[in-house]
Amino acid sequence: MIPDFPRMTGTPFTPADFDAVRVNRTAAERRAASLTARRSVKKEWQAAWLLRAVTCIDLTTLAGDDTPGRVARLCAKARAPLRPDLLDALGLEPMTVGAVCVYPTMVPHAVRALEGSGVPVASVATGFPAGLTPLPLRLEEIRYAVGEGAAEIDIVITREHVLTGRWSALYDEIAAMRAVCGAAHMKAILATGDLKTLSNVYRASMVAMQAGADFIKTSTGKENVNATLPVSLTMLRALRDFQARTGQKVGFKPAGGLKTAKDALAWLILMKEELGTRHMMPDLFRIGASSLLGDIERQIEHHVTGRYSAANRHALA
Numbered sequence: 270m271i272p273d274f275p276r277m278t279g280t281p282f283t284p285a286d287f288d289a290v291r292v293n294r295t296a297a298e299r300r301a302a303s304l305t306a307r308r309s310v311k312k313e314w315q316a317a318w319l320l321r322a323v324t325c326i327d328l329t330t331l332a333g334d335d336t337p338g339r340v341a342r343l344c345a346k347a348r349a350p351l352r353p354d355l356l357d358a359l360g361l362e363p364m365t366v367g368a369v370c371v372y373p374t375m376v377p378h379a380v381r382a383l384e385g386s387g388v389p390v391a392s393v394a395t396g397f398p399a400g401l402t403p404l405p406l407r408l409e410e411i412r413y414a415v416g417e418g419a420a421e422i423d424i425v426i427t428r429e430h431v432l433t434g435r436w437s438a439l440y441d442e443i444a445a446m447r448a449v450c451g452a453a454h455m456k457a458i459l460a461t462g463d464l465k466t467l468s469n470v471y472r473a474s475m476v477a478m479q480a481g482a483d484f485i486k487t488s489t490g491k492e493n494v495n496a497t498l499p500v501s502l503t504m505l506r507a508l509r510d511f512q513a514r515t516g517q518k519v520g521f522k523p524a525g526g527l528k529t530a531k532d533a534l535a536w537l538i539l540m541k542e543e544l545g546t547r548h549m550m551p552d553l554f555r556i557g558a559s560s561l562l563g564d565i566e567r568q569i570e571h572h573v574t575g576r577y578s579a580a581n582r583h584a585l586a
């Protein structure tokens with residue numbers, strides 16, 4: 270099922286929009302730290318924000334030992350991420366996560382398991398996680414995943430293009446990937462832990478948006494450093510600048526190492542402070558995570574019952 274929100278069109282390649290940008294790491298770190306220190310979200314608000322976070326999760330399994338059975342269990346969790354008694358206690362209708370994210374050969378299994386749920390299947394592609402496969406094969410992988418029913422494609426970029434400043438090559442690669450996505454939405458994973466500087470993160474973000482990415486995403490979850498707040502802040506500033514210039518609202522997806530309800534709240538605060546509440550909805554914000562939902566469910570259970578259950582009761586996600 271293709272999401273019904275609009276695709277981005279991107280712009281022609283415009284180096285003037287990023288060439289001169291220099292990001293000050295110390296200032297970015299200070300701003301990121303102060304945001305989460307100054308703001309805290311308590312009690313009812315916290316539960317409401319955590320419920321919002323659930324609807325924004327791209328529930329993920331990207332492991333070499335993935336099987337149709339594991340994917341089916343993950344999809345069952347995606348359809349009903351919170352226990353019915355918790356929903357009842359909060360007076361809420363059933364809800365789902367934002368998407369399920371898997372490797373390409375798991376797409377048909379996820380599509381089958383999610384039929385009728387309205388939850389889209391996202392597939393990583395293009396030689397995930399390193400991207401060091403010839404471009405024609407990477408494009409073919411997108412075609413395969415779309416053909417199997419993926420509604421969202423999480424591509425990886427060639428880090429070498431960033432590290433050697435070959436911005437037009439990066440633009441052309443991402444634009445080619447976007448073209449073969451067809452109606453499927455495209456998230457561009459920048460693998461920011463590999464990009465060395467925040468200036469590179471800003472420039473790669475801008476090039477990905479110019480090339481037509483619907484979302485920009487921090488990490489594969491496989492780099493040594495995955496989603497961090499200063500990197501996310503840098504990407505959001507690029508996103509804000511792009512929106513001001515073009516009117517196009519590109520989405521943002523932090524991913525990799527986000528495991529606790531506290532992490533989810535920190536990123537929601539960042540979205541609200543930098544872009545406003547409109548950017549806390551699943552069409553513009555996703556959290557890529559394989560093991561976050563369990564802690565969120567625990568915190569919501571604590572809000573409802575006043576006690577914590579053992580973490581192993583929420584083992585799957």
Ligand SMILES: O=C[C@H](O)COP(=O)(O)O
Pocket residue numbers: 329331370488489490491524525526527557558559560
């Ligand atoms: O795209 C999502 C990431 O691969 C998930 O990373 P994680 O396993 O650290 O949550």
